Amino acid sequence: MKIAQLLHNPGAGDEDHSKKELVDLIKSEGFDCRYASTKKGDWKELKSDVDFLVVAGGDGTVRRVAKHLLNRKLIEKPYPIALLPSGTANNIAGALNIPTDRPEPIVESWKADRRKRFDVGLVEGLPKRQFFLESMGYGVFPALMRKMKDQQEKSTDTPEEKMNVALDVLADIVQSYEARPCRINVDGIDYSGNYLLVEVMNTRSIGPNLVLAPAADPGDSQFEVVLVSESQRMGLVTYVQNRLNGIEGDYWGTALKGRTIRLKWDGVEMHLDDQLIKSKKPRDIRVMIHEGALSFLGVPD
The missing domain is CATH 3.40.50.10330 (Probable inorganic polyphosphate/atp-NAD kinase; domain 1)
Incomplete structure (x- = not known):
């Protein structure tokens, strides 16, 4: 047994x-x-x-x-x-x-x-090496996490009610958030620019079940890097509002695939999964993949 x-x-x-x-x-x-x-x-x-x-x-x-x-x-x-x-x-x-x-x-x-191997993201450039299972990133998601800390959560709220509150707050943030410069290099290719959202994703959804990288596979030895620029703002707003209205679907944007990502965000807030991290100054960050670091049981074929 x-x-x-x-x-x-x-x-x-x-x-x-x-x-x-x-x-x-x-x-x-x-x-x-x-x-x-x-x-x-x-x-x-x-x-x-x-x-x-x-x-x-x-x-x-x-x-x-x-x-x-x-x-x-x-x-x-x-x-x-x-x-x-x-x-x-x-x-x-x-x-x-x-x-x-x-x-x-x-x-x-x-x-x-039945077992599924699960990659883990490793993050260097902070005071000590960190890891993530879902995603790490900058922009609107750290802003959402900061604002949600100030929300009075009711113990009687259901998970659906909690996620709707988060979506409502996120919709407001996306409409007003100022795009910031970010230096980004994905496997040697430069994608630097001004962005509302930069996410290095290991899973297809983050936060309140937002599917930003529908093709992500946590066992394929690659990350999905999602970048949302000023020209894509309304697309993200529409997606969040659709979720609020009960309309299911995936984010329409394109995700880049990569194994080693270098970033420097012009700001001091970032997140690792559900952890909000604030630095004194912008940091040079290197993200790498630890292939098959974990194994999960009971995964459907």
Whole structure:
């Protein structure tokens, strides 16, 4: 019997599955299950007899677990990650085509032991080397993150309501944000210019489920670099407003493919996944790819 280590964030999204419900569900599919809450410090104590990790939470919880795994020594046992997404956006689950509506078929799929390798972005040029799973970038998304910190979030808001608030704020930002100069080099080719948005993406969607790079594959050893210039402002505005009105679709812009990206943004704010980073001055940043640094379980064919 395979042993699953359940790492549960009981406060993620509209989480309504208790510890008992999750453990019982995993055991009902023939797995042994151990439980740890990511709200407590001992969740990082992973035993060598564990076969895989189960992360029950949102993108932020996945990032916390990934950070711990990436910081472990190379000689330590690697663990594949199985997701039970329960966050607000669940962009990582979306990139892996893992459904977010019902946990039962997800747990059942783990029996097939299908795995998907997942690249990780490495960022140099900050005080210490950083990483990202979804994206890093400049412009309107760091501005959105800063403004959302000032929003009074209601505990009763559903994930859909939270995302609509973010989309509404983003629509206002995109209409008024002043394009800034950015030096950009993608695999030796210069794309420098003035941009509202610069995103180096590993997943196809970021933030409130905005699909900016529909062709992105987190296991193809390449990034998708999305650039939005002044001439493309209204296209991005229209896309965000369509999402607010319930009209599904992908952003119409073109993404560049690359493995090594050099950037210098004329500003001091950037983001790595859901982390807002502010520097004292513009920085020369180098972004590289760590191929197959993680492995995810239960990914559909």
